[in-house]
Amino acid sequence: MQNKSFIKDKKLNTSILIKNNYASHFIKNISKKKEKVFCVVDSKVKKYLNLNKEKNIKIISIQCGEKVKTLASYKYLAEKLIKNNINRKSTIIAIGGGTLGDLVGFVASTVLRGLEFYLIPSTLLSQVDSSIGGKNGINTIYGKNLLGTFYQPKKVLIDISILKSLPQKEIRAGYAEIIKHALINDYSFFCWLEKNSNKLIDLNKSILEKAIYKSIMIKIFYVRKDEKEILMSKNSRAMLNFGHTIGHAIESHYNYKKFNHGEAISIGMITEAKISNNLGLLSSKELERIIIHFKNCRLKIYDKILKDKLLIKKITKDKKNFFNNINFSLIDKIGSSIFYKKLDKNKVYKILQNI
Numbered sequence: 001m002q003n004k005s006f007i008k009d010k011k012l013n014t015s016i017l018i019k020n021n022y023a024s025h026f027i028k029n030i031s032k033k034k035e036k037v038f039c040v041v042d043s044k045v046k047k048y049l050n051l052n053k054e055k056n057i058k059i060i061s062i063q064c065g066e067k068v069k070t071l072a073s074y075k076y077l078a079e080k081l082i083k084n085n086i087n088r089k090s091t092i093i094a095i096g097g098g099t100l101g102d103l104v105g106f107v108a109s110t111v112l113r114g115l116e117f118y119l120i121p122s123t124l125l126s127q128v129d130s131s132i133g134g135k136n137g138i139n140t141i142y143g144k145n146l147l148g149t150f151y152q153p154k155k156v157l158i159d160i161s162i163l164k165s166l167p168q169k170e171i172r173a174g175y176a177e178i179i180k181h182a183l184i185n186d187y188s189f190f191c192w193l194e195k196n197s198n199k200l201i202d203l204n205k206s207i208l209e210k211a212i213y214k215s216i217m218i219k220i221f222y223v224r225k226d227e228k229e230i231l232m233s234k235n236s237r238a239m240l241n242f243g244h245t246i247g248h249a250i251e252s253h254y255n256y257k258k259f260n261h262g263e264a265i266s267i268g269m270i271t272e273a274k275i276s277n278n279l280g281l282l283s284s285k286e287l288e289r290i291i292i293h294f295k296n297c298r299l300k301i302y303d304k305i306l307k308d309k310l311l312i313k314k315i316t317k318d319k320k321n322f323f324n325n326i327n328f329s330l331i332d333k334i335g336s337s338i339f340y341k342k343l344d345k346n347k348v349y350k351i352l353q354n355i
């Protein structure tokens with residue numbers, strides 16, 4: 001790892017550049033070295049980029065949100081690129097939130113068996129989480145992210161000036177993933193967030209930069225240890241899934257309409273913290289402290305579906321599970337997580353009835 005604004009990871013063959021007001025320059029610089037660049041951009045972000053004059057840049061604008069992560073969008077985008085004569089020397093740049101990045105990453109890794117690709121995440125959530133680590137994917141009717149690959153972008157540009165237009169609801173969603181990183185890995189970061197969350201949510205530049213950098217480093221720690229999520233230990237990449245077993249089930253149950261990803265995993269984290277407490281892993285005092293912080297930041301903590309049998313059905317479809325038992329990434333302290341294997345689904349149902 002090098003200095004604060006440039007993180008190069010030789011093992012993963014990717015790098016992350018943190019630089020403000022740089023997105024348009026970054027794209028133009030890439031286009032100077034390439035015959036053809038395909039920029040796939042979230043339609044809400046397109047207006048902030050100044051690219052129309054570049055001859056070798058083809059812009060494809062897409063309306064984003066969870067509904068874009070489908071086989072239909074995959075087909076649309078892959079065929080559009082092929083129709084426009086994409087070739088092995090072309091480059092794809094995705095500029096958008098986590099939904100666009102997940103879709104474009106999957107397309108980039110499969111069209112012509114894999115093309116050079118760059119990411120410019122445009123939501124807080126995608127800057128602190130989804131753009132890092134090389135996972136991509138789309139949803140199926142059976143659940144979230146069930147089709148996808150591991151494929152590292154050549155470079156990720158984090159430009160926080162893009163966040164100015166982001167609605168508060170989406171900033172909170174990104175904040176949820178930041179807290180997740182603190183909860184699973186770093187007690188002092190959690191204490192710092194308790195003090196600074198309001199400034200962060202108001203997009204205070206230095207606070208935001210520190211939180212983004214810290215989050216990225218925690219995520220990279222797990223990705224380096226376990227890029228393909230094979231381990232079933234404390235160092236497993238699956239630790240980053242804290243709150244997501246329940247969160248993904250909630251999102252999928254409501255067909256991605258009632259909650260955005262960050263809201264669903266906020267409810268998921270509190271619920272999984274309660275499960276940790278019920279299993280005797282997390283103390284009631286620490287559980288209470290986490291709940292207070294979530295309430296202070298106006299993050300969601302509960303939904304009535306938690307007590308419904310239908311949710312258990314969804315939970316058993318999670319990628320971490322084998323043979324009908326449920327594997328959870330739980331926390332045993334603030335800042336410390338464990339891989340909890342083979343929890344019986346009836347037991348999970350019982351715990352959920354009492355939370």
Ligand SMILES: NC(=O)c1ccc[n+]([C@@H]2O[C@H](COP(=O)([O-])OP(=O)(O)OC[C@H]3O[C@@H](n4cnc5c(N)ncnc54)[C@H](O)[C@@H]3O)[C@@H](O)[C@H]2O)c1
Nearest residue numbers: 044064065097098099100122123125130135162165166261
């Ligand atoms: N691949 C991974 O490792 C990983 C990790 C975490 C989350 N994810 C995925 O990320 C997705 C959520 O990402 P997200 O929260 O970025 O959602 P998103 O892409 O749907 O973006 C949220 C909303 O903000 C809009 N938007 C994007 N940038 C904007 C900007 N700068 N200004 C104004 N509006 C803007 C989008 O159009 C959308 O309406 C989920 O599908 C989740 O599964 C993936």
Ligand SMILES: [Zn+2]
Nearest residue numbers: 177244261265
């Ligand atoms: Zn997430």
